[in-house]
Amino acid sequence: MTPSPIGLFDSGVGGLSVWRCIADLLPAERTIYLADQAHVPYGPRPPAEIAALTHAAAAWLLEQGAKLVVIACNTASAVALASVRQAWPQALIVGMEPAVKPASAGTRSGRVGVMATPGTLHADRFHRLVERFAGGVEVHTSFCPGLVEWVEQGWLAGPEIDALLRRCLAPLLAAGIDQLVLGCTHYPFLLPAIQAAVGPGVTVIDPAPAVARQVQRRLAAADLLAPAAAMPAQHQFYTTGEVAALQTALTRLLGLTGASVRAASLQIQAADAEVPA
Ligand code: DGL
Numbered sequence: 001m002t003p004s005p006i007g008l009f010d011s012g013v014g015g016l017s018v019w020r021c022i023a024d025l026l027p028a029e030r031t032i033y034l035a036d037q038a039h040v041p042y043g044p045r046p047p048a049e050i051a052a053l054t055h056a057a058a059a060w061l062l063e064q065g066a067k068l069v070v071i072a073c074n075t076a077s078a079v080a081l082a083s084v085r086q087a088w089p090q091a092l093i094v095g096m097e098p099a100v101k102p103a104s105a106g107t108r109s110g111r112v113g114v115m116a117t118p119g120t121l122h123a124d125r126f127h128r129l130v131e132r133f134a135g136g137v138e139v140h141t142s143f144c145p146g147l148v149e150w151v152e153q154g155w156l157a158g159p160e161i162d163a164l165l166r167r168c169l170a171p172l173l174a175a176g177i178d179q180l181v182l183g184c185t186h187y188p189f190l191l192p193a194i195q196a197a198v199g200p201g202v203t204v205i206d207p208a209p210a211v212a213r214q215v216q217r218r219l220a221a222a223d224l225l226a227p228a229a230a231m232p233a234q235h236q237f238y239t240t241g242e243v244a245a246l247q248t249a250l251t252r253l254l255g256l257t258g259a260s261v262r263a264a265s266l267q268i269q270a271a272d273a274e275v276p277a
Contacts, residue, residue, distance in 0.1 A: 003226045005030035005236075006215065007066025009057040012040035012152050012241075013249045014186030015072025018096070020254055021212035022070070023235070026219075028226040030233045032064050034264060037241025041148045042075045043117025043184070048270070050119055054080035055087060055271035060264065067224050068092040070215060074116055074183050078123035083271060092218050098126065098183030099207040101133040106203060107179050111138040113172035113202075115194075116183030118143050140175045144168035151186040152245075154252030157193055165190070165197040173198060180204045189253055238264035 006022060008015050012035050019033055034057055036042075042050050054076040061069050069091060071077045071084065077095030085093050098120065103112040112134070120126055121141050130139050147168075150161055172180065180202050182188055188206040195204050219225045226233070239246040243261050250256040 003030060004065050004067035004224075005032045006068050006070065006219075007032045007034070007061030007064060008070040008072045009034040009036065009061060009076075010073040010185055011035075011042040011053075011075065012037050012148070012186070013246070013253060014148065014151065014184060014189075015070070016250070016253055017185050017188040017206070018070060018072040018208045018211050021208040022215055023233075025209075025212045025216060026225070028229045028233055030226070031235045032061060032066060033235070033237045034061060035237070035239040035241070035246055036266065037152070037239045037245065039240065040152060041117070042073065043119045043143065043148060044145075045119065047079045047119070047123070050076060051080040051083060051271040052268050053266070054084060056266035056268045058084045058088065058091075058093070060266055062088060062091060068094065068215060068219060070211065071095040072185050072211075074098060074185060075119035078120040078125045080271065081125070087271075092222060092224075094211065094215055094218060096185060096207065096211060097129055099181045099205045099210070100129050100139065103179035103181045103205055104134045104137040107137055107177075109176050109178040110136070111140060111175055111177045112179040112181065113169070113175075113177035114139060114141045114181045114183045115168070115187060116141065116143060116181075117148070120183055138175065140172045140177055142168045142172055147190065148184065148186045151189050151253075152249070154249050156189055156252075161190065161193050162197065165193055169194075169197050173202075178202055182206050235259065237261045240264055240266055
């Protein structure tokens, strides 16, 4: 019998920054990746819409037999992780959250920056995270409209991206941050451009490796880790948008050629956004 896959989804290709860490850490695991490119970007959408899309994507992955679902999108996690867990109490669901905790633990200046979408930064979940883990540390936030779209196109460098990053990050640098949290899964693909924009004095934090370790822990605890295999694991990629666009992005972002990419369509119904605890 083919072992069940790990399911991941994002509004688009951003979650591939999490996928690559999971594929590196757990090479025996099959994966199914869903890019909801018909609806990217999620960031500027109202919470009820983000929740409905997130529930539809989680339902789709569970229908495909995913043994664990990674919501590889900060925006979807910030808005709907709790309600997805409530809707499928038996399922293993791992979400993203901006790495405010390690940034606050690591800062020497007492000021940290978070780059994320408006959907993430406006969510109650983000405010609770800051209250809980950033005691005594100033948290400065920025969203960079347009960046997600660049990454969707597979553009990771160039003068327009550098100018946009300089503009968005200037207030954070002026505030004296020494840690910058990448709070959107699209941004790690821009790490060289972001590091160049903030300079060597700022530590840039990508939470994807920590999420991959969390997936490993959750699967081990449930005794669901795939046995070591002689053959490389199979990976399937689905998009609600253009198959050719995802194929191109896989090559540009991950150097994957000839990957299996298919079309998917989601059943979208109203769902609750996260309610304040
Ligand atoms: N990659 C997503 C995130 O981590 C969302 C980007 C978007 O669709 O706006 O927030």
